[in-house]
Amino acid sequence: RKEVEQDPGPFNVPEGATVAFNCTYSNSASQSFFWYRQDCRKEPKLLMSVYSSGNEDGRFTAQLNRASQYISLLIRDSKLSDSATYLCVVNTHTGGFKTIFGAGTRLFVKA
Amino acid sequence: NAGVTQTPKFRVLKTGQSMTLLCAQDMNHEYMYWYRQDPGMGLRLIHYSVGEGTTAKGEVPDGYNVSRLKKQNFLLGLESAAPSQTSVYFCASSYGGPNTEAFFGQGTRLTVV
Numbered sequence: 001r002k003e004v005e006q007d008p009g010p011f012n013v014p015e016g017a018t019v020a021f022n023c024t025y026s027n028s029a030s031q032s033f034f035w036y037r038q039d040c041r042k043e044p045k046l047l048m049s050v051y052s053s054g055n056e057d058g059r060f061t062a063q064l065n066r067a068s069q070y071i072s073l074l075i076r077d078s079k080l081s082d083s084a085t086y087l088c089v090v091n092t093h094t095g096g097f098k099t100i101f102g103a104g105t106r107l108f109v110k111a
Numbered sequence: 112n113a114g115v116t117q118t119p120k121f122r123v124l125k126t127g128q129s130m131t132l133l134c135a136q137d138m139n140h141e142y143m144y145w146y147r148q149d150p151g152m153g154l155r156l157i158h159y160s161v162g163e164g165t166t167a168k169g170e171v172p173d174g175y176n177v178s179r180l181k182k183q184n185f186l187l188g189l190e191s192a193a194p195s196q197t198s199v200y201f202c203a204s205s206y207g208g209p210n211t212e213a214f215f216g217q218g219t220r221l222t223v224v
Contacts, residue, residue: 004153032210043201043215044154087153091209098170099209101146101153 001026004090006102014110017078021105023088024070033071034089035062038104044087047073078109113137117202117216124192124223132187132219134202142205143185144169144213145177147198154201160185161208192223 005024013019025033033050048055050062050071061074071090075082085104092098115136124130134143141162146154156169158177166177174196176188185204189196199220203213 008151034212041218043217044213045215046212049212097209099156101155103151103153 003027004088004100004102006086006088006105008103008105010106010108012108012110013078015078015080017109018074018076019078019107020072020074021086021088021107022070022072023090023102023105024068025090025100026069027090027092028066028069029094030069030090030092032091033062033064034091035060035071035073036087036089036101038085038087040084047086075107078107080109080111083107083109115202115204115214115216117200117219119219120217121220122222124189124221126192126194126223128192129188129190130192130221131189132200132202132221134185134187134204134216135183136185136202136204136214137183138204138206138214139182140204140206140214141182142208143179144203144205145175145185145187146201146203147171147196148201148218149198157187157200192221194223197221197223 035047036044037047038044054063059076063072087104088102144159145157160179163182202216205211205213
């Protein structure tokens with residue numbers, strides 16, 4: 001089992017749709033979590049951190065479920081410009097840090 | 112505001128050749144990282160540095176060496192390139208370690224033939 005797993009997709013959704021991605025992690029000691037966005041052939045860029053109580057940034061909502069060991073990203077009112085690959089990142093700090101990137105979920109938003 | 116700059120952007124090497132990838136950041140970040148990204152896999156950490164003069168191994172360090180002689184620069188060396196090192200390499204930096212936002216360079220596409 002991979003330490004961090006994401007559904008690779010692709011998710012094909014129409015503009016205006018709501019779409020959600022999950023990311024599961026195997027290490028219960030993981031301590032911090034992020035979502036990054038990566039456009040085709042570009043570098044990853046931070047989309048948002050994921051806080052224990054959940055957090056929202058405009059149309060984007062991130063949630064953490066420690067009991068089931070997954071994080072989620074919800075995108076409301078999808079825009080064409082949301083088309084990208086979404087990477088989850090899980091950090092574990094046990095005698096040194098370990099950062100694991102998920103392989104990403106591809107999203108295509110269609111007009 | 113340049114952020115993180117990587118050179119070169121593209122390179123083709125023959126098996127056994129050596130090369131150095133340069134990463135420069137102008138944000139005064141302490142932490143710097145080198146990752147590789149392969150199809151179907153997440154970014155994997157090669158080496159990282161927690162400050163000038165320090166380096167440490169990441170998840171996939173074999174075949175690579177690094178140096179951080181100046182705070183703003185982090186160099187990744189391939190002493191004897193192998194086809195398995197064909198990948199996209201990303202450098203990143205962060206102010207306070209992995210719990211803080213990482214800023215990435217635009218990547219280097221390396222092909223080893």
